[in-house]
Amino acid sequence: MAKFAASEYRRLVIKVGSSLLINANGQLNRRWLDSLAEDIAELHADDKQLLVVSSGAIAIGSNVLDLNKRRARLEELQAAAAAGQVQLAHAYREALGARSITTAQILLTPEDTENRRRFLNARGTLGRLLDYKVVPIINENDTVATEEIRYGDNDRLAARVAQLVMADALLLLSDVDGFYTADPGKHADAQHIPEVRGITEEMLRMAGETRTDIGSGGMATKVQAARIATHAGCSTIVASGAIDRPLHALANGAACTIFRAEGSPAAARKQWLAGVLKVGGGLTIDAGAAQALQDGKSLLPVGVVDVTGNFHRGDVVTIKNDLSVELGRGLAEYDSEEARKLAGCQSENIEDRLGYRGRTVMVHRDDLVLFDTDG
Numbered sequence: 001m002a003k004f005a006a007s008e009y010r011r012l013v014i015k016v017g018s019s020l021l022i023n024a025n026g027q028l029n030r031r032w033l034d035s036l037a038e039d040i041a042e043l044h045a046d047d048k049q050l051l052v053v054s055s056g057a058i059a060i061g062s063n064v065l066d067l068n069k070r071r072a073r074l075e076e077l078q079a080a081a082a083a084g085q086v087q088l089a090h091a092y093r094e095a096l097g098a099r100s101i102t103t104a105q106i107l108l109t110p111e112d113t114e115n116r117r118r119f120l121n122a123r124g125t126l127g128r129l130l131d132y133k134v135v136p137i138i139n140e141n142d143t144v145a146t147e148e149i150r151y152g153d154n155d156r157l158a159a160r161v162a163q164l165v166m167a168d169a170l171l172l173l174s175d176v177d178g179f180y181t182a183d184p185g186k187h188a189d190a191q192h193i194p195e196v197r198g199i200t201e202e203m204l205r206m207a208g209e210t211r212t213d214i215g216s217g218g219m220a221t222k223v224q225a226a227r228i229a230t231h232a233g234c235s236t237i238v239a240s241g242a243i244d245r246p247l248h249a250l251a252n253g254a255a256c257t258i259f260r261a262e263g264s265p266a267a268a269r270k271q272w273l274a275g276v277l278k279v280g281g282g283l284t285i286d287a288g289a290a291q292a293l294q295d296g297k298s299l300l301p302v303g304v305v306d307v308t309g310n311f312h313r314g315d316v317v318t319i320k321n322d323l324s325v326e327l328g329r330g331l332a333e334y335d336s337e338e339a340r341k342l343a344g345c346q347s348e349n350i351e352d353r354l355g356y357r358g359r360t361v362m363v364h365r366d367d368l369v370l371f372d373t374d375g
C-alpha cells in the first residue's frame, strides 16, 4: 500500500481546491484553514520548503460582490477574483502568521512559467522567498488572464509551479481521495489505484469521465497536472483534503494516489536542456570556471572570457573552454550585450559595469548541463 510520507521530500507544492476552503455560501472555512496551517507549521518546523497554490479568489469575491458565479461574464469573474484574492491572501497570512510563518503573495500568468525570460524572474523570486523560509501563497493572476491565455485551472498552475521551483512533491488536495478506474460516484465497482508509475492515454481517458470538486478542475486536470509534474521529476499525490489536518491524516495512512516521479527534478531539467534545439550563442570560459562547473557551481561573469552570437536572457547558450571544446549548455541569465560588458567582471563590480544592480550568476547551476568530455 503506497503511503505518502512528507519526510521523503524536500520541497513540496500544496494545491488547495476551492471546495475545501469555501463553503456553498462563498464563506471561507476558517476552521479548516487553521487545521491546514497546523499541518504546514509542522512540516515547516521540520525544515521542509513549502509553497501553497490556493484557489478560492473567485468564489469568495463572488460572494463579496454578490455575483452569480454561473451567469457572470469574464470581466465580472475577474473583478470577483480581484476582490476575493485580497481576502484569500489575508486569511492565509492570519492562519500561518499565528504560527510564526511569514507568507508572500505571488500571482502568475502562463507567460511567467512558459516564457524562459520570465520563468527565470519568477524562479529567482520564489527561490529567495524559500531561502527566507517564507511560504508563498500562489494563485493565477485572474485579473489579466483572459480566456485564451490562462492556465484555466489551478491543478495545471500548481504543476507548472512545481516544475519551476524543481519541487519533488506536488500534493493536489480536493474532495477526492485519489484516482479510480471509473467514476466512483457512478460505478460501484470502481477501483481505487494507490500508485501509478507512468501515465497512459487510457488513464487520461478514464479521468476525463470523472468530475469532482466545485472548482474548475476535475480528475482530468489532476492527471494532466500529474503528467507535467512527474515528467519534471516531481511525484504527484492526489488526496482528499475534506477532513481537518489533511496532511496529518495522509501521514497516518489515509487513502491517496501517488503518481511516482520519473527521475529527479535536476535530471529532468538537464534532459530538457540537452534536448533544446535552438541555441542562441556561446560563452567561452576560463579553466577556473570550467573546474567550478565540474564541482557543481554556477557560472559567474568573472570566468567568462568571450561571448559569441546574439541571445536574450533565458535563451540556451553553449559553454566552451578556450580550446573551443563544448563543455555543456545552459540558460543565460543575461542578454548577449550585457554578457559582453560583464565578461571577466568580479561580482562586486557588476553594478558599475551595467549601471544597475544585476544578478550574480551568468548561468545558474540548476540550468546547466555538462557533456562528457575527456578532460
Ligand code: GLU
Binding pocket: 017, 018, 054, 055, 056, 057, 058, 059, 081, 139, 140, 142, 152, 153, 154, 155, 215, 216, 217
Ligand atoms: N484562480 C481561481 C480562483 O482563485 C481558481 C481556479 C481553479 O479553481 O482551478 O478562484
